[in-house]
Amino acid sequence: MSDVTRLAQIFADAHASGATLVLPTVWDTWSARVAVDAGFTGLTIGSHPVADASGSADGERMNFADYMAATKRIVDSVEVPISVDVESGYGLKPTELIARVLEAGAVGINVEDVVHSEGKRVRDRQEHADYIAAARQAADQAGVALVINGRTDAVKLGTDVFGDPLGEAIARVKLMEQAGARSVYPVGLKTADEVRSLVGAVTVPVNVTAHPVDGHGAGDLAALTALGVRRVTFGPLWQMWLAQRSAAELTNWLA
Secondary structure, eight states, X not given: OOHHHHHHHXXXXXXXXXXXXXXXXXXXXXXXXXXXXXXXXXXXXXXXXXXXXXXXXXXXXXXXXXXXXXXXXXXXXXXXXXXXXXXXXXXXXXHHHHHHHHHHTOOEEEEOSEEGGGTTEEOOHHHHHHHHHHHHHHHHHTTOOOEEEEEEOHHHHXXXXXXXXXXXXXXXXXXXXXXXXXXXXXXXXXXXXXXXXXXXXXXXXBEEEOBTTTBBTTBSHHHHHHTTOXXXXXXXXXXXXXXXXXXHHHGGGOO
């Protein structure tokens, strides 16, 4: 069994275990090693922090080949399963996307419903579910238990786009689970009630974004676990916190 196949199965089993997974969001080999040395057994790569670290910008404005090269460097630097944020797929067909992700050694993806390359068009519910289903099929045909983390921005986009953002998010995560997502990521949840509503809508883990120091609007890790959250990531917040903390300390050296 190849390393990708083995690590993917470990990652998929962890998502099915019922445990709450905290998967720090990293952006280079240094941050990956820091997180693994701290004891974390799985990581996520965020497009936003990678773009900031490489002088690019989020929103599918990185060159995808460069992004996958950065992903491979991170994957090769540690020995834990790693999921990579592929935004809405960088304009690639699901089969090509999955082939390139697996070639880089990642064993999971985030895939979202806002298509940045098309003026931030929001995929409709079924379109996004169909993209995930095709990605699931491609991974299965490759014999890899890839963890697809299906993301929706419905809550984040709010009432400017949807009449009932929370209800829209619930409908979308249900479809994504049916399409083969092994976790779902309704970004923008802020309260315990919102979290509870999404957790109750699916049987797969719900991912929330937390600040590594300040936690989440619904509370700390214990509170999130009590609410049924089974996957926590940091998005760009760890990198941002390090930047703010570093800038504050470095000013002590200004003449």
